């Protein structure tokens with residue numbers, strides 16, 4: 118290849134790479150420009166910790182929604198992470214090849230189901246069961262947590278499994294050769310050795326749960342109030358934007374972008390932490 | 399323990415397979431207590447397979463299968479009532495590449511002890527003993543809490559030996575423990591092997607014929623899955639019965 122065409126292909130690839138990064142930059146700048154002024158006007162503290170969200174009266178406090186996002190996400194983590202990790206251990210250490218070949222694509226498929234379908238299923242199936250068996254309106258933190266727990270499984274399982282499989286087989290052999298049984302080997306050698314990968318898997322799963330919108334709109338009830346139990350409805354940061362964006366104008370619209378900034382920051386922090394932990398090692 | 403004259407291991411008509419391929423063709427071998435037995439042979443002789451059979455580490459490979467008997471202190475290790483984890487505790491193994499765990503030096507040696515629930519005080523004592531036996535104590539006693547991975551290759555290998563010795567096995571299997579080690583580390587490991595044979599039975603795949611000559615009591619020569627002969631080191635190196643043994647130890651092939 119002569120040097121001119123090589124230069125040309127360089128330039129093409131560079132331009133394409135640049136375009137994907139510039140999309141990120143554009144979106145970030147846009148959200149900041151739209152949302153920052155109102156945060157400056159209200160004051161960051163009042164915006165983040167304000168208890169009242171009343172757009173018509175010009176009151177924009179998102180604290181109940183932060184609580185909503187955090188509680189639904191923590192619930193998802195409590196339900197989904199142990200199942201996900203156990204499933205990954207099973208796939209990496211115990212499953213016979215045939216079963217592994219069925220489970221892996223099935224779990225990937227779980228990641229491909231559109232979130233509106235999860236939400237619909239939750240609304241038809243989980244919400245009424247909670248209402249009938251546990252009380253409350255059914256539309257609740259619990260319902261959202263269950264749906265989100267299922268949605269984060271593929272992330273948690275695949276990253277955990279990859280980090281277990283990436284361990285040198287010598288760790289396992291060394292432990293088994295000392296007379297440890299399989300469970301002792303897993304708990305005392307494999308899990309500690311794969312720790313950073315597993316933590317990264319959990320954080321990425323949490324990031325996915327916090328950013329999810331469609332599925333939770335349908336099952337969380339969306340009430341802007343501090344919940345008193347897991348059977349109470351809440352509204353998350355994402356659903357707040359999703360529900361009101363259609364008709365918001367002026368300061369209201371800016372406040373929704375400001376909500377987006379808060380969300381953006383939370384997810385950036387989670388992703389950066391995950392990457393940092395995964396890379397440490 | 400049984401009486402002194404009884405061999406530690408008696409291997410009778412042992413055949414080993416991977417899938418359907420027979421790679422050990424019916425071996426008979428006795429391994430005495432408190433001896434260092436070296437198994438030498440060119441590549442693919444089946445030495446690794448034989449060693450991994452002795453503590454049933456072969457079981458990890460679902461393709462592998464054995465026939466015949468391996469009797470340890472009068473009991474066949476293939477019997478159904480054998481508890482494999484207990485067997486592996488009695489018959490420890492050191493691999494060719496050092497395999498420290500991502501733990502501190504102390505914890506690398508202690509973690510097998512933790513699993514058998516030894517008390518803290520006993521553990522500290524046992525770790526020191528094991529590190530002394532593997533000739534590592536003097537080099538690491540001031541930095542027991544640093545990661546095992548921070549040691550040199552030779553030190554890591556002695557750490558792995560200490561990890562096995564800490565559990566006080568009866569037999570220690572070593573598969574080329576000195577490959578890739580510098581001469582000084584190699585000498586250290588050889589010295590400590592010769593010291594600890596009073597307490598243990600040692601079966602080693604040495605790194606080369608010279609190492610076998612330095613440390614062994616008896617030497618077995620294996621070739622393509624057959625045990626050609628086994629005898630005292632003196633006889634194997636000066637007056638072997640089989641021409642192939644003689645060719646191998648004099649460096650004419652392999």
Ligand SMILES: Nc1ncnc2c1ncn2[C@@H]1O[C@H](COP(=O)(O)OP(=O)(O)OP(=O)(O)O)[C@@H](O)[C@H]1O
Nearest residue numbers: 416421439440441442443444445446447448459461
């Ligand atoms: N996991 C395995 N799967 C299939 N075949 C194997 C496996 N391990 C070893 N073999 C085969 O078994 C035979 C004996 O191998 P083994 O590793 O026991 O020999 P060795 O004497 O230790 O050789 P080396 O000098 O290379 O260490 C070889 O033909 C090898 O190809």
Ligand SMILES: [Mg+2]
Nearest residue numbers: 445446447573
């Ligand atoms: Mg070998």
